[in-house]
Amino acid sequence: MKKIIYxxxxxxxxxxxxxxxxxxxxxxxxxxxxxxxxxxxxxQGIQTEQGSGTRIKLLEISWNSNPTPFYISSFQDxxxxxxxxxxxxxxxxxxxxxxxxxxxxxxxxxIVDKSQTVDVKDxxxxxxxxxxxxxxxxxxxxxxxxxxxxxxxxxxxxxxSDPNFQQDISDIYLFVNSNKYVGNNNYDNRYSTQxxxxxxxxxxxxxxxxxxxxxxxxxPGKRDYxxxxxxxxxxxxxxxxxxxxxxxxxx
Amino acid sequence: MKKYTYIIFAVLLxxxxxCKKLNTxxxxxxxxxxxxxxxxxxxxxxxxxYAELPIEDFRYSPxxxxxxFWIISPFSAITGEALSKDQNNAMQENLTFDSRPxxxxxxxxxxxxxxxxxxxxxxxASNFTPAQISAWLGEARFLRAATYFAxxxxxxxVPIVDKVLQYPQQSxxxxxxxxxxxxxxxxxxxxxxxxxxxxxxxSNQVGRANKYVAAGFKSRAMLYAGSIAKYNxxxxxxxxxxxxxxxxxxxxxxxxxxxxxxxxxxxxxxxxYKKTWAxxxxxxxxxxxxxxxxxxxxxxxxxxxxxxxxESVHGYDAYNVPRQLMxxxxxxxxxxxxxxxxxxxxGIPKNADGTIKTQTGGKYDLYTNTMDLFxxxxxxxxxxxxxxxxxxxxxxxxxRRGIYTGSSAGGISPLxxxxxxxxxxxxxxVQSANASQTPYxxxxxxxxxxxxxxxxxxxxxxxxxxxxxxxxxxxxxKPTSEVLENRSDQTWIELRYAEVLxxxxxxxxxxxxxxxxxxxxxxxAFTVINQIRDRAGATLLTSPADLSNVNVVRTxxxxxxxxxxxxxxxxxxxRTADKEQNGAIYRTLxxxxxxxxxxxxxxxxxxxxxxRYTFDVRWYYEQIPQGEIQKxxxxxxxxxx
Numbered sequence: 001m002k003k004i005i006y007x008x009x010x011x012x013x014x015x016x017x018x019x020x021x022x023x024x025x026x027x028x029x030x031x032x033x034x035x036x037x038x039x040x041x042x043x044q045g046i047q048t049e050q051g052s053g054t055r056i057k058l059l060e061i062s063w064n065s066n067p068t069p070f071y072i073s074s075f076q077d078x079x080x081x082x083x084x085x086x087x088x089x090x091x092x093x094x095x096x097x098x099x100x101x102x103x104x105x106x107x108x109x110x111i112v113d114k115s116q117t118v119d120v121k122d123x124x125x126x127x128x129x130x131x132x133x134x135x136x137x138x139x140x141x142x143x144x145x146x147x148x149x150x151x152x153x154x155x156x157x158x159x160x161s162d163p164n165f166q167q168d169i170s171d172i173y174l175f176v177n178s179n180k181y182v183g184n185n186n187y188d189n190r191y192s193t194q195x196x197x198x199x200x201x202x203x204x205x206x207x208x209x210x211x212x213x214x215x216x217x218x219x220p221g222k223r224d225y226x227x228x229x230x231x232x233x234x235x236x237x238x239x240x241x242x243x244x245x246x247x248x249x250x251x
Numbered sequence: 252m253k254k255y256t257y258i259i260f261a262v263l264l265x266x267x268x269x270c271k272k273l274n275t276x277x278x279x280x281x282x283x284x285x286x287x288x289x290x291x292x293x294x295x296x297x298x299x300x301y302a303e304l305p306i307e308d309f310r311y312s313p314x315x316x317x318x319x320f321w322i323i324s325p326f327s328a329i330t331g332e333a334l335s336k337d338q339n340n341a342m343q344e345n346l347t348f349d350s351r352p353x354x355x356x357x358x359x360x361x362x363x364x365x366x367x368x369x370x371x372x373x374x375x376a377s378n379f380t381p382a383q384i385s386a387w388l389g390e391a392r393f394l395r396a397a398t399y400f401a402x403x404x405x406x407x408x409v410p411i412v413d414k415v416l417q418y419p420q421q422s423x424x425x426x427x428x429x430x431x432x433x434x435x436x437x438x439x440x441x442x443x444x445x446x447x448x449x450x451x452x453x454s455n456q457v458g459r460a461n462k463y464v465a466a467g468f469k470s471r472a473m474l475y476a477g478s479i480a481k482y483n484x485x486x487x488x489x490x491x492x493x494x495x496x497x498x499x500x501x502x503x504x505x506x507x508x509x510x511x512x513x514x515x516x517x518x519x520x521x522x523x524y525k526k527t528w529a530x531x532x533x534x535x536x537x538x539x540x541x542x543x544x545x546x547x548x549x550x551x552x553x554x555x556x557x558x559x560x561x562e563s564v565h566g567y568d569a570y571n572v573p574r575q576l577m578x579x580x581x582x583x584x585x586x587x588x589x590x591x592x593x594x595x596x597x598g599i600p601k602n603a604d605g606t607i608k609t610q611t612g613g614k615y616d617l618y619t620n621t622m623d624l625f626x627x628x629x630x631x632x633x634x635x636x637x638x639x640x641x642x643x644x645x646x647x648x649x650x651r652r653g654i655y656t657g658s659s660a661g662g663i664s665p666l667x668x669x670x671x672x673x674x675x676x677x678x679x680x681v682q683s684a685n686a687s688q689t690p691y692x693x694x695x696x697x698x699x700x701x702x703x704x705x706x707x708x709x710x711x712x713x714x715x716x717x718x719x720x721x722x723x724x725x726x727x728x729k730p731t732s733e734v735l736e737n738r739s740d741q742t743w744i745e746l747r748y749a750e751v752l753x754x755x756x757x758x759x760x761x762x763x764x765x766x767x768x769x770x771x772x773x774x775x776a777f778t779v780i781n782q783i784r785d786r787a788g789a790t791l792l793t794s795p796a797d798l799s800n801v802n803v804v805r806t807x808x809x810x811x812x813x814x815x816x817x818x819x820x821x822x823x824x825x826r827t828a829d830k831e832q833n834g835a836i837y838r839t840l841x842x843x844x845x846x847x848x849x850x851x852x853x854x855x856x857x858x859x860x861x862x863r864y865t866f867d868v869r870w871y872y873e874q875i876p877q878g879e880i881q882k883x884x885x886x887x888x889x890x891x892x
Contacts, residue, residue: 052867066884095891108492167484171833189834189863190672196830217668234484237891238829238868 032123033058034081037074037094039159040129045078046098047136047228047242049183054096054239056080056126061117062088076183077244087121097232097239098130099165132159134169134241136231139209142248148218150176150248153211156231159241167233169202171195173240174212175228176219180247182226184240190216191225221250287375293387296368300394301458301556302563303361305354305401307816308556308743309565309724313344317354320737322570325586330818331837331864332809333586333721336712339862341832343870344405353876354405358398359412365395366415382452389450393460393468396443399436400472404820405873407487407889408433408495429885432493434502437476441509444469448516457547457557463520464554467746469513470754477506477761478824485871487890495887496872504765507758511772514755517553521748523786524551533630536788540634544724545741551748558740566736568729573637573648573720574686574713575704578734584706586814587717588636590838590855595810596632597790599625607840607855614662615852621650621842624853630788635813637720639703639842644727649703650715652841652854653682654691659847666843666854672836672861674709680843684710693846707841716860718840723814749786750817752779753808760804773798780807787811823871832866 037046037054048054054074059067074080074096093101093115103112118126136156143151152174158166173194175187191214197205212229219225225248230240276282286292305317307326314324328335329342346353352360369391376384402409410428418426431439447465455461480503487496498506524543529535543549558564569578570585577583590607593599600608600616609616609624618624621640628638637643639650655663657679666675675682681691683702690698706714726741756779759772777795784791784807797803805825809818822828841854869891880886 068880068884069888104488104490106488106492106494108488108490110490170830184865187834189836189861192834194834196833216670236485236868 029084029086031085031087031121032081032083033072033085033092033120033126034079034123035126035128036079037096037098037128037130038078039132039135041131041159042135046096046130046132047244048074048076048078048096049185049240049242050074050076050181052185053183054078054080054094057093057095057115058120059091060086060088061091076181076242085120088119089117090120091115091117092120092126094128094130096130097134097241098132099160099162100236101128101130131162131165132241133165133233133235133239134231135159136229136241136243138229138243138246142227142246144248144250145213148221148250149214150219150225150227150250151211151213152227152229152246153209154229154243155207155209156205156229156241157207165233165235167235168200169197169205170232170234170238171197171202172205172210172212172229172231174214175230176214177226178223180226180245182228182245183242184230191219219250224249283371283375287371288378290379290383293372296364297387297390297459300361300364300368300391303357303364304394304397304556305358305361306397306556306743306745308745309558309567309739309741311816313342313819314338315348316345316351317357319348319351320564320566322566323582323585325570326816326819327586327721327814329864330822331589331831331835332592332813332818333588334717334837334839334858334860334862335585335587336716337585339860341864341866343867343873346874346876353879354401355876355879358402361398362395362412363415365391365398366413369395370415385450386452386455389447389462389465390455390460392443393447393451393465396440396447396465396472397468399440399443400468400475403433403436403440404475404824406875407497407872408436408493410883410886411436411439413439427883427885429489430493430495430887432495433479434476434494434498437472437498437506440472441469444472444513458555460554463517464746466513466516467553467748467751470510470517470751470758471746473506473510473513474754474758475820475824477503477510477758478826480506481761482824482826483871484826485868485890487872487887489887496889504762504767507761507765508767510754511758511762514751514758517748517751521553521751522550523748523752523782524549525786528786533627533788536786537630537633540631540787541722541727543747544744545726547742549747552742552744553748553751554744554746556743556745558742560738560740563740564737565739567724567741568726568734568739569736571721571725572734573643573705573715575646575648576644576731576734577713578731580736582713582736584714584716584720586721587715588719588721588814589717589858590719590840592809592813593632593636593638593719593840594838595806596629598628598632606838607853609840609853609855610665612662614664615854617845617848617850617852619850621851621853623851629790631810633722635721635723635810637722639715639718639840643720643722643725644729644731648705648720650705650707650718650720650842651701651703651851652707652718652843653680653701654693654699655680655843655845655852656691656847659845663845663852667856670857672857672859674859682707682709684708686711686714691846693849695849699844703842712860716839717837717858718842721814744815749783749811752783753804753811756780757801757804757808760798760801764801776804780804783807783811822866826871828866828870829868832864835864836861837864 056072058070072082101114105111134156139153175182176191177187193212193215227246229243232240310318312322312324324338327333328338408430411431444465448462451462480498483497488494528539570582574583602608625638681701685708688700708714756776759776763772773795781791836857872889874892
């Protein structure tokens with residue numbers, strides 16, 4: 001009797017010991033995909049807002065011809081970086097405040113397709129050259145006024161000559177925030193100033209020098225403010241195009 | 252040997268007598284035969300479908316979805332109609348709350364029920380008259396159309412399922428129905444409602460559709476379709492050329508015409524509620540407008556959802572009653588109309604830019620009572636909003652921000668610079684943090700609480716945070732002991748004739764703007780708007796030329812249908828929501844008592860809580876629940892999600 005118990009015990013130890021050798025048989029994702037979405041004519045990154053602006057769309061076609069898209073949000077300077085992807089064949093495109101890379105006509109036919117089919121492995125870099133809907137540029141640097149406000153001067157121009165993407169100007173915004181992440185998703189509305197246009201009223205402002213002054217009286221002092229100009233048209237999801245971020249130290 | 256014979260005989264006997272009926276339907280489950288053979292069964296089937304009809308009624312909030320009791324984040328607090336302590340920003344409908352089914356799946360469940368009804372009823376046709384059959388089939392189509400409308404206004408084009416899907420008879424691949432174009436869905440709704448109009452009778456039980464309900468819904472749905480054709484700028488087209496989001500602009504006139512024609516069908520069948528209305532009598536007009544929401548025999552009610560305590564209830568009174576009349580659950584004042592809403596109405600002193608006038612020459616105007624500012628207010632405004640100091644349930648609702656103790660020599664200057672969201676300076680102002688107040692001794696020796704009984708309390712959001720409280724739909728004579736959650740049972744008016752008239756006016760305006768002149772559309776819009784204004788006690792338009800732009804029609808709609816859970820959908824279909832709510836902060840009106848004057852003054856200001864509203868452009872088409880796409884991979888997600 002005792003012998004049988006021993007046999008069972010030994011058998012169980014053997015079974016336990018030999019099973020569960022491999023906790024997981026698939027390596028953790030370690031592939032990096034990075035790159036930037038840049039303005040085709042200036043070569044600079046397309047400024048955007050993080051989270052609700054530019055995003056990179058991945059369709060992994062290694063297994064399935066109709067995959068669920070996977071998205072990577074870009075940083076606000078237009079670069080992106082994801083270090084935890086699986087290797088695989090992907091159709092990669094980008095969505096954001098620029099002329100769409102993939103365009104479909106009324107009949108469902110794809111008329112423009114600038115997406116890239118890439119074998120993503122190790123460290124892969126994929127860049128996109130695009131035409132922004134608007135190109136927003138600083139004129140000089142923002143000025144801290146004696147009354148405690150800040151004056152920003154800028155202009156914006158059409159980034160594309162394609163009339164299909166030259167919708168009416170919707171609004172322009174001087175975004176102010178107390179940290180460098182500043183844009184429509186993150187700003188202090190007590191100081192940020194906006195001009196909103198009705199219909200086609202804003203189209204005359206294209207290319208002109210525009211000055212916006214922070215609102216709400218003097219800015220509280222002894223800190224830095226981060227400023228960015230956003231402008232957008234009525235096209236599609238109405239993404240903002242931005243300038244880069246400028247810092248103004250308020251004494 | 253004989254033994255075997257007996258055994259065989261016994262076995263045979265057992266077999267033959269047993270198994271007679273193995274195929275008996277379980278008696279505890281209701282079957283088609285129980286439902287479709289008598290009109291009581293049909294009524295029960297209908298009752299459930301109507302109960303599940305996806306309308307945004309007393310039990311809807313965007314945070315928690317359809318048909319849920321707890322409405323502390325009111326719908327009107329995302330549209331700019333109201334401020335609420337529990338809803339402080341713009342949002343779209345939450346996909347899921349507490350693992351409740353999504354709106355998407357609730358709608359498709361009901362669509363299946365309607366399809367099942369329409370397919371099964373004809374098999375039992377011998378039990379009923381042909382008139383009954385056709386009316387019920389019409390009713391099923393109405394329910395299906397109303398459900399598709401709930402889907403299309405949220406998601407754009409959705410899969411059209413017009414028959415009962417069978418599994419496993421149909422393969423999974425067959426059941427993965429792709430989305431139809433938005434245009435096709437609206438056309439499908441239109442066809443169903445036409446069928447319902449043709450087949451339904453002139454009248455039906457209260458809370459059920461008749462042919463005019465179908466026509467009224469059609470005017471609503473077609474107006475939405477026309478607006479999207481005209482104002483939408485989002486495009487999503489699938490590989491087969493179906494435009495899932497957006498409708499070709501060329502279709503706008505067709506849809507506006509359909510909306511107009513459907514609205515005209517109700518002409519003469521319904522009328523605006525004017526039972527206790529009297530020309531020139533503001534008090535009578537005000538009471539008439541209050542009563543409109545509580546008179547079951549109102550000729551204005553087109554389609555309603557009834558409630559009845561204790562089996563079918565909601566908590567509208569408990570959540571929204573002024574703080575002063577709070578019930579035992581401790582809820583109150585969830586809906587506090589904004590000053591922006593109030594300023595749309597007539598009869599209040601206004602500045603040149605349309606904002607309320609509370610100052611003269613840089614000094615506050617003084618009033619003996621808070622209601623003096625609203626002495627000539629439009630009756631409809633008083634019936635919609637409890638103004639500070641107005642009477643509700645026989646008590647004066649006290650709304651006061653605080654007591655100003657500073658000198659009043661030469662008048663009182665503005666407490667804050669214009670456009671400020673800062674807190675008030677505390678040096679000359681006494682205020683209360685909550686409802687347990689320390690009375691302040693006035694210079695004349697009497698005492699007064701710093702804040703009114705209805706607020707404003709600086710540390711307790713359960714009060715009139717905007718300086719106003721909601722009146723519309725609050726039962727005017729409900730005892731406070733019954734102001735409890737799940738204790739209200741007033742009727743929800745989903746479609747009233749005023750909306751149909753406004754649909755007609757808007758469609759007429761748009762048709763005229765599109766150059767259509769087969770009818771005198773502007774004259775008709777003018778007549779209709781004036782009917783609404785006349786009943787409301789508002790200033791009438793003097794001529795059709797007063798309809799100078801579309802905002803005249805839209806503002807009238809916002810005023811008339813305020814707090815009836817329609818405005819958000821309107822802002823979406825007009826595609827104005829992202830303009831209206833682009834970092835918007837809404838305005839409030841704060842009444843102060845000046846201790847040295849023994850008089851009130853009002854400060855119009857931006858919401859002190861700095862609640863900021865930004866409508867995300869993506870929300871014009873809501874996100875399709877990810878779980879649905881996993882089940883049916885042919886569904887294409889809406890842009891931006």
